Structure formats: C-alpha cells, structure tokens
Amino acid sequence: MSGRTASLSPPAGAMPPVRHPEAPAPGELLGSHYDQCFGCGGAQPHGLHLEARAGEGVSLTAEFRVKAAHQGAPGLAHGGVLATALDETLGSLNWLLRVIAVTGRLETDFVRPVPVDTVLHLDAHVVAVHGRKIYSSATGRIGGPDGPVAVRATALFIEVKVDHFISHGRDAEIKAALADPDQQRVARAFEVNP
Ligand SMILES: CCCCCCCC(=O)SCCNC(=O)CCNC(=O)[C@H](O)C(C)(C)COP(=O)(O)OP(=O)(O)OC[C@H]1O[C@@H](n2cnc3c(N)ncnc32)[C@H](O)[C@@H]1OP(=O)(O)O
Numbered sequence: 001m002s003g004r005t006a007s008l009s010p011p012a013g014a015m016p017p018v019r020h021p022e023a024p025a026p027g028e029l030l031g032s033h034y035d036q037c038f039g040c041g042g043a044q045p046h047g048l049h050l051e052a053r054a055g056e057g058v059s060l061t062a063e064f065r066v067k068a069a070h071q072g073a074p075g076l077a078h079g080g081v082l083a084t085a086l087d088e089t090l091g092s093l094n095w096l097l098r099v100i101a102v103t104g105r106l107e108t109d110f111v112r113p114v115p116v117d118t119v120l121h122l123d124a125h126v127v128a129v130h131g132r133k134i135y136s137s138a139t140g141r142i143g144g145p146d147g148p149v150a151v152r153a154t155a156l157f158i159e160v161k162v163d164h165f166i167s168h169g170r171d172a173e174i175k176a177a178l179a180d181p182d183q184q185r186v187a188r189a190f191e192v193n194p
Pocket of ligand 1: 088095104158
C-alpha cells in the first residue's frame with residue numbers, strides 16, 4: 001500500500017485556483033499543445049482533435065466529435081476514448097494556471113451511451129489547488145451544450161517539472177519537440193510557461 005488517499009475531494013487548506021494573468025481570454029481557442037497529442041493533435045489521424053476554449057476563471061469548454069475510429073460497441077464511442085476526452089479537457093485547464101501537471105487520478109462516470117458522429121460538449125473547471133495537487137472536474141453533454149449529461153469526471157493532477165517529460169519520454173520525440181525552431185511550440189509541447 002502506498003498510503004495515498006484515494007479521495008478526489010480537496011483537503012482542508014486547499015485554495016481556490018488562480019487564473020494566470022497571461023491565460024488566454026475567455027472565448028479564445030487554446031489550440032493544440034502538441035501536434036502528436038492523441039487528444040488534440042492535428043497530426044494524429046485517428047486522434048480526438050478536441051478543441052478547447054478558455055472560459056471565465058479557471059474553466060473551459062471543449063468539443064469533440066466521435067468518429068468511427070473511436071467505437072467500442074457497434075456505433076458507440078469506446079469508454080476509454082470518452083475518458084481520454086475528459087482527461088484532455090481537464091489537462092487543458094492547467095494551461096490557464098500555467099502549471100505543468102500530469103494526471104495522477106481520473107474517476108469517470110459513464111451516464112449515457114454516446115453514438116458515433118455525436119459531438120460531445122465538455123465543460124471543466126479547477127475546483128481547488130493544494131500544494132502540487134490540482135483538483136478538477138468535468139462534464140460531457142450530448143445534443144448541445146445544455147443537453148443531457150453523458151459523462152462526468154473528477155481528477156487530481158500533480159504538478160511536475162519539465163524534467164518529468166525529458167527524463168521519461170522516448171528520446172526521438174523529445175529531441176524532435178525540442179528541435180522545433182518555434183519556441184512557443186516547444187513551450188506548449190511541454191506545457192511550459194514561455
Ligand atoms: C494540455 C495538456 C493535456 C494533457 C492531457 C493529458 C494529461 C495526461 O494524461 S498526463 C499522462 C498520464 N499521467 C502520467 O503519466 C503520470 C504518471 N505518474 C507519475 O509520473 C507520478 O506518479 C506523479 C508525477 C503523478 C507523482 O509522482 P511524484 O512527483 O513523485 O509525486 P508524489 O510525491 O508521489 O506525490 C505528490 C502528492 O500527490 C499525491 N498523489 C500522487 N499520485 C497520486 C495518485 N495517483 N492518486 C492520489 N494522490 C496522488 C501524493 O499523495 C502526494 O500528496 P501529498 O503532497 O499530500 O503528500
């Protein structure tokens with residue numbers, strides 16, 4: 001046993017999240033942070049191509065259209081793909097904090113089946129921050145942004161240093177990402193404050 005608490009509820013002493021002064025303005029598209037990202041990257045033919053837009057405070061909305069490549073059962077989205085959409089949406093929140101963080105824990109409720117070709121409308125916000133721990137939650141609706149809830153998630157992200165990626169990622173991709181002449185893209189690939 002690690003002795004870790006499994007709770008996704010912020011502990012006593014957790015603080016409200018603080019939006020970074022240079023976070024994208026509400027309504028602005030965040031854009032992909034890395035073109036090879038399965039969640040948002042344009043270079044992944046079967047990826048989710050999820051598009052996230054900054055909201056007020058430390059919140060955002062995102063959309064993802066379920067494609068045939070995302071099926072689990074015939075005509076229905078795979079649950080793991082839906083969890084990926086939630087993970088990506090929740091992970092994008094950290095860009096509004098300008099904190100580099102990875103998912104430590106993700107708890108998902110699958111409320112309704114999501115058919116292929118459906119647009120999943122996601123909204124997410126950071127609930128609280130406690131030291132390196134970022135507590136957040138997300139909801140995915142179908143049939144429109146105010147439609148019925150199909151999926152929900154709560155998550156705990158843990159702040160890391162950029163070395164997390166450099167020391168654990170495969171060499172070829174790390175080198176390629178660092179060699180990009182566009183410093184803004186390098187920063188975003190690792191979600192580092194440029
Ligand atoms: C825009 C970007 C979108 C990206 C979206 C996608 C995001 C992702 O999917 S990231 C990829 C998936 N995640 C990973 O690969 C992470 C793999 N895990 C790890 O690398 C490590 O376990 C890591 C970094 C999370 C924690 O390790 P480490 O830095 O040594 O932290 P550690 O000291 O053990 O823990 C720090 C705190 O977090 C807590 N914690 C760590 N992991 C967990 C966990 N899984 N569950 C609950 N609590 C946890 C610890 O209890 C500790 O709490 P406290 O400070 O109160 O004692």
